[in-house]
Amino acid sequence: MMTRILAVLPFYGGSLPVGRHCARALRDIGCLVEVFEAPEFYGAFQALKGLKVNGGRLEFLENSYLNLVGEAVLAQVERFQPDLVLALAQAPLSRKTLKRLKHDGVPTAMWFVEDYRLFAYWRAFAPFYDLFAVIQKEPFLGELAAQGVENALYLPMAALPELYRPLRGGANCQAGECGPADALSPAERRDFGADLSFMGAGYPNRRLAFRELGRELAGRDFRIWGTEWEGEPLLEPHLRMKGVRITPEQSVRIFNAAKINLNLHSSVKAEETVSRGDFVNPRTFEVAACGAFQLVDERLLLPEMFEPDELATFSSLDDLKAKVDYYLAHPAERAALAARGRARVLREHTYQARLRRLLDFAAERLPGWPRSRQAAPWPAGLPESLTSELEALAEKLQLPRLGWGPAGGTGFDTLIAALRQHSGRLSGLESALLFLDEWKKQYIK
């Protein structure tokens, strides 16, 4: 039986694409996945703020709405019967909802893809999850244990190679790496290309660093993409697309088109331009997965993920400036590093690998997980013409071949669950299958 996962997305924010990548990767590794689309509930939540009522009243309304959203998650759980509810940081799972899930025997996991020092609220909910995956090691893992979190897992960020991929015509693209359909158009090369490019939000340390960099790199083509860059007249000439939020697909183009992608981890402390923190951000893996070149600030956990010949790092702003000059002058070295970095990501740092690890961890730590389901067999004696139609349907739904015998393959229940997720108009056969499922509930006990 396929393991069923319900991925609960946050309303918005940086962990939203992470959640979508998780869902995609879980499907790739053979899980049956449903997604709780919290962003679709966010509009109504925002509307409450437009009421301009007093703070207490607003808080009451917001909490009431969050309760409703929690009930919606529970309803989806009740129908889908997942083996695991996977929440991303900031997912709308209240403690009340988590308690209900525990009471109902539904295991929960959170991938807390945040810096625990900045998001200290983790203490309020971490103990309510059965599994708690984090992107930092000590002292966070010790803090979690002290807070009563038994099953904490270090699970660093990753890239989704199907999205973050090399594009033909990219500044560091290797021949033969990219398919004919995946190319940067001349217009895209013009719009997204740069000597030095940065994609991300305007955190205080980045503002300070880039102001200095902008002065030093006068004459270089330095471009900044992303949000929260307001109030920086010195950086204004470098900012592209008026500081709007960049979509993942746009970021693939930006990474590919730049000769050098600057990757400076965020810090709320302006004076720490290069903060030497521990966790490694998603951009590190994404740029590398694109086969693009990056200069990334040194991080405590980076060396165990990439060898020095797989990724170019810098330790200070002076070091950065020197390396920008060096690598702009040595395109072959850029390309070689980028290629090795991409190979490492594909070997070890994909979402598929991370989620496989998470599921293995669940199996290690949660007794009897995943629980075995009574696989409903396919009805015996189906005509051959129908079995071939069913095989074609399984293929269309991206399911493994049908399992006609007692072991393995897609069973009746799995096909039905996949069919229920399917959007759009049902065919005659699909309707007949759903009909049979209901018929069995009514007549075959």
Next chain:
Amino acid sequence: MPEKPPDFLIVQLARIGDLIQTKRLLLSLEREGRVHLALDAGLAELAGLVFPRAVLHPIRAHAGGRNPAEVLAVNAGAFAGLAEMNFKAIYNLNRNPLALALAGMFPPESVVGYRLEQGQALSSTWCKMAGRWSGAGRRLSSPLNLTDFWAWFHPDPLAPTLVNPAARAKNVVETTPGKGGQRLGVVLAGREPRRSLPPEYLARVVEALFAARKGPEILLLGSRDEQAGARKLSKYLDGRVLQKVRDLSGKTSLPDFYEVVGSLDLMLTPDTGGMHLAAHLGVPVVAFFLSSALAWETGPYGLGHTVWQSVRRGCSPCLETEPCPYKTACLPPFAAPGWLTVLSGRAGAALPGGDPALLGLESCFDDIGVDYRVFLGEASALPQARRCQKRRLLREFLRRPGQPGKSGGPAGIDEAVINEVISEADWMLREY
């Protein structure tokens, strides 16, 4: 080239009674185009007789064996055939998951009633309203018959008077005792046993009608499951009556049953599919309704029918799946001597009143459908005023305001009644 008339599909996978109660909607659509009917395969032969112009699409839903492979193989073919049709509209009459699965293969915007949209079951405002007006504790004032509820899926259904012929006996009652001349059908049981009279009760009723009709031939009707009931009934019947009894239980196919019912002068029945068939054929019905059966919800459609309704306040909802906590208190009125006297045609008797009360109802029409008027018994046993207000509200909703009241002036409707029919969401949200 004249334009080809549109095709409509009605999805009605329920049992025989519901199938026949689809008639007003089906006839309404037949005025505009060709009507297809997706129905349980076990009812196809009968449906061919009841709806001769409809194109039937038998589905393996309830009847037949319990072989899933066969169900899938047969239905996959039938569904594929339906999917190829270009229906102008699909009328899905039930929220049943089977019907929803079938409706799921059509564009949701073309499905009227209960639809499946992106895997989510959705009900029209009209269907949601019906759920409210006939909800728990509200059924005694439920305002609309099921036939009319479905008919109003259409914005301008066929006039109720044109649905079934007015009921009348085919043969006159012989005045000479023992000569009979008439044929009385006795339906032994409905699907829910608590809705039927036990044999010892039924025997007295049959004898009373036997006397009133001067000794007609009596046909016992039912499926094979009712054969034991027929034998029990016979044990309780008076010898003179028994001589005129012919037990057809378990001996008729559905087409045979159709023919037999058509030959009757009167049918005595609980709330059954046979009752609706009799109404369809214009055979007068004398029905006894108790337990969860309510005349104004599923009574015989058309003029010339009588329903004896037992009403016990405080029972609603009557859950037939559980033992009755009141020892089926709605049953004893059917053994009351006064009622048996009325049935046997002697005037001057009184019906049992109080709680439970027995009411004599006769079918009638207004501009939205069939209704039932109390002709005997304590009308006060029913929340008539509430029911009238609900029906008035529905009339407004259906743009059939009807005649003004006797006073002629405008009258308000109680807030509680409005709340039982209309919900905030009806005016705040889009249909579906």
